[in-house]
Amino acid sequence: MTWRFDTRVVHFRPKGLERETPKAPPIYQTSAFVFSNLEELEAYFTGERPYLYTRYRNPNADDFARGVTALEGGEDGAAAASGMAAILAATLAAVKPGERILCPEEVYGGTYLLFTRELARLGIGVDFAPAQDVDAFARAFTPATRLVFLETISNPLLRVPPLPELAALARKRGAVVVVDNTFATPYLARPLEWGAHLVVHSATKFLAGHGDVTAGVVVGEGRFVKRAREIIAAYGCHLSPFEAWLAARGLKTLSVRMERHCQNAARVARWLSEHPAVARVFYPGLSHDEDRVHTLLGGRGGALVTFRLREGANVRDFFRGLAWIKLVPTLAGVETTVAHPASTSHRAIPPAKRRALGVTEGVVRVSVGLEDPADICEELARGLAAAEGNGERTMPSD
Ligand SMILES: Cc1ncc(COP(=O)(O)O)c(C=O)c1O
Structure with missing residues (x-):
């Protein structure tokens, strides 16, 4: 069978490709599957x-x-x-x-x-x-x-x-x-x-x-x-x-990521709970649900830490004061990120109901990543200092 140019353009395919066994699973990037008959x-x-x-x-x-x-x-x-x-x-x-x-x-x-x-x-x-x-x-x-x-x-x-x-x-x-x-x-x-x-x-x-x-x-x-x-x-x-x-x-890396996320988050939660700009920290096992966290979550508190700024601290300045942790309306990446639930995940809930649920303006959620927890705390300290009105926004040197 000899094909003309335009047919060859459409039908080129390396011979025997399907017989190779890749170590990683191939991507079946196809909209449909072929049947021989x-x-x-x-x-x-x-x-x-x-x-x-x-x-x-x-x-x-x-x-x-x-x-x-x-x-x-x-x-x-x-x-x-x-x-x-x-x-x-x-x-x-x-x-x-x-x-x-x-x-x-x-x-x-x-x-x-x-x-x-x-x-x-x-x-x-x-x-x-x-x-x-x-x-x-x-x-x-x-x-x-x-x-x-x-x-x-x-x-x-x-x-x-x-x-x-x-x-x-x-x-x-x-x-x-x-x-x-x-x-x-x-x-x-x-x-x-x-x-x-x-x-x-x-x-x-x-x-x-x-x-x-x-x-x-x-x-x-x-x-x-x-x-x-x-x-x-x-x-x-x-x-x-x-x-x-x-x-x-x-x-495939869920276990190792989750283990480190949890260790780092527990440390960040403890650190935040001692910071004067923070009125309250929410972290499973630290602030509430102690027994339940042991029976239901195997003693681990997860990767997220939420805190409420003390009265008078400015939440907008908290976000402005951060040098490298990004404000991102999601969670769970390898990088630490922060979110403002009142203006993102809980925006759809009517404001009065939102406040009744405790999701006030000063609530910040931290998705603790895989960085060194000491660096995460230092960075959060920058944001908290700014929220208290005495921030200095400097990027740490490489
Ligand atoms: C607890 C929870 N469930 C469901 C969703 C929705 O997931 P997706 O954004 O992948 O549609 C989110 C998104 O943030 C979530 O936090």
């Missing part, structure tokens, strides 16, 4: 072949989801384009129009918006209750409550709710339990062991771990994950092959 195509529809079209399923997305499934101890897992896509899929897998979701008052702002604004349009209702108080939470159930959505560690005040008790209560009332385990990761906590049906993650955070990926994942009971996968495909919120590849690559 109609019998092979039929094998996809009978379930003997897994891949047809990347929006439905892709090997890299599966590779990443399998990794998280193994770490969380689930039956199955499905990757999604973002944490919100994973939350949407998990939620729609469990609730129908006319049914209601019950979730903590301090739930992540994006989830709050999804539940109150978007799912409301589908006829799905939502009720909020204080997750720290099992009795109050129990009183918020309605006959239509079908899903209880929880978070392992709350944002930004980093409280750990009594999850096994809440999950048991939800199961008794016939509700499906979904836990957002983004802040804890399976390194610290595995909510499926406490009775959750599904776990969701913003893999954008610790699972991928380097601040260069937007991804999500749903893992847990097979029947719900199967439905979540169908929803991900139908809504077009699948994870792209390259992002999945990056996320799977990041996942």
Whole structure:
């Protein structure tokens, strides 16, 4: 067969490439998969072949989801384009129009918006209750409550709710339990062991771990994950092959990153709690939930530390006073970053409600990275001095 120029342009391909075995997984950067004949195509529809079209399923997305499934101890897992896509899929897998979701008052702002604004349009209702108080939470159930959505560690005040008790209560009332385990990761906590049906993650955070990926994942009971996968495909919120590849690559270092994140964060939390410009530090195990942190998080407090500036200190000057820690509306990178929840993650929550939840203007959340903790504290000291009105913004020498 001799091809003309234009055909050669389209069809060049090194011979035998597919026979090589790369050490790292290849990226299946393809929108669809090739079939040699109609019998092979039929094998996809009978379930003997897994891949047809990347929006439905892709090997890299599966590779990443399998990794998280193994770490969380689930039956199955499905990757999604973002944490919100994973939350949407998990939620729609469990609730129908006319049914209601019950979730903590301090739930992540994006989830709050999804539940109150978007799912409301589908006829799905939502009720909020204080997750720290099992009795109050129990009183918020309605006959239509079908899903209880929880978070392992709350944002930004980093409280750990009594999850096994809440999950048991939800199961008794016939509700499906979904836990957002983004802040804890399976390194610290595995909510499926406490009775959750599904776990969701913003893999954008610790699972991928380097601040260069937007991804999500749903893992847990097979029947719900199967439905979540169908929803991900139908809504077009699948994870792209390259992002999945990056996320799977990041996942391999989860243990070592989390261990160092936790050590550094505990040290930063202790240091902040002695600083005169700081009115209060929120860190699991330090400020509250001492026993729960031991039983639920294996004694580790996670990578995030939140603090409230003392009355009179200027939060804007705190951010201005920092020399190298960046103000970034995310968390979980290898670099330490700071965030202002009142103007980002909790912006969607009405101001009065936000204040009632303790998310005041002076609240700062630190995502503690992998740098030397002494350098992190020195840098935070710069910001705190500026907040107190006597800052000097100097970059440390290399
Ligand atoms: C706890 C939690 N859940 C879900 C999300 C949403 O994840 P994504 O931004 O990947 O959609 C976030 C984002 O910050 C989060 O903090």
